[in-house]
Amino acid sequence: MDLGIKDRVAIVAASSKGLGKASALGLAKEGVKLTICSRDKDALQKTADEIASQTGADVLAITCDVSKTDEIKNVVKETINKYSKVDILINNAGGPPVGAFLDFTLQDWQKAIELNLFSAITFSNEVIPCMKENKWGRIVNITSMSVKQPIDGLILSNTVRAGIAGLAKTISNEFAPYNILVNNVCPGRIYTDRIKQLAEQRAKRDKTSFDEAISAMKNDIPVGRIGRPEELANLIVFLASERASYITGTTIQVDGGLIKGLM
Numbered sequence: 001m002d003l004g005i006k007d008r009v010a011i012v013a014a015s016s017k018g019l020g021k022a023s024a025l026g027l028a029k030e031g032v033k034l035t036i037c038s039r040d041k042d043a044l045q046k047t048a049d050e051i052a053s054q055t056g057a058d059v060l061a062i063t064c065d066v067s068k069t070d071e072i073k074n075v076v077k078e079t080i081n082k083y084s085k086v087d088i089l090i091n092n093a094g095g096p097p098v099g100a101f102l103d104f105t106l107q108d109w110q111k112a113i114e115l116n117l118f119s120a121i122t123f124s125n126e127v128i129p130c131m132k133e134n135k136w137g138r139i140v141n142i143t144s145m146s147v148k149q150p151i152d153g154l155i156l157s158n159t160v161r162a163g164i165a166g167l168a169k170t171i172s173n174e175f176a177p178y179n180i181l182v183n184n185v186c187p188g189r190i191y192t193d194r195i196k197q198l199a200e201q202r203a204k205r206d207k208t209s210f211d212e213a214i215s216a217m218k219n220d221i222p223v224g225r226i227g228r229p230e231e232l233a234n235l236i237v238f239l240a241s242e243r244a245s246y247i248t249g250t251t252i253q254v255d256g257g258l259i260k261g262l263m
Contacts, residue, residue, distance in 0.1 A: 004242030006031030010088035016043040018192040022229035028057035037064035066119040096156035137180035172249035181248040188255025190227035222257035
């Protein structure tokens with residue numbers, strides 16, 4: 001299927017590894033011109049080189065801490081300077097720390113909000129004027145299955161990522177007349193550094209090994225395995241495409257059937 005996004009321009013946040021990297025690679029395979037960003041300069045450049053080598057895509061790599069507004073603004077500015085537009089935005093950020101409500105200070109909450117919610121607000125605010133002018137845009141927010149079903153021990157993620165879902169539903173209505181479509185994807189247990197961290201926490205809590213913790217995680221999933229990053233990226237690329245032209249304001253989980261709710 002031709003997704004109709006060849007020569008579109010995408011910014012993929014937090015994309016030196018994991019879900020962001022898989023999303024960037026998937027877009028590049030469709031002929032999209034990319035800006036990728038991350039705090040880790042060396043890992044970022046390595047990813048840019050890998051994507052360019054595998055796909056022939058034009059890849060701009062910019063070091064950026066997505067919790068810092070000025071650095072986000074610079075990413076968008078440099079992207080427009082190079083490509084003259086932004087068509088696609090993939091909002092993404094690392095997960096906040098694991099813990100219970102009383103484990104965290106107000107400063108911890110502020111950091112989580114800046115990293116996971118305010119980064120999405122800032123990126124969206126910076127790119128939407130360009131999308132609005134061109135009457136075409138796709139914004140996909142990578143959130144968490146905690147948006148659908150809160151997860152014990154992830155109070156920061158449960159709360160802040162729910163805010164992204166509210167943001168997306170609201171602006172999807174506001175900008176739909178300009179053909180700017182906004183959706184959320186909710187990764188379940190997908191094998192990334194984040195799931196490794198959660199497995200280590202689980203192993204420590206249950207006094208088991210890392211491998212036993214991973215096996216226990218698999219047991220809860222109807223398809224019987226941990227997901228692969230590209231399985232989430234496949235949905236993201238579709239939602240970012242011309243073929244998703246009647247999908248906006250949705251929150252879709254990719255979790256192997258783990259979430260049991262009807263909605």
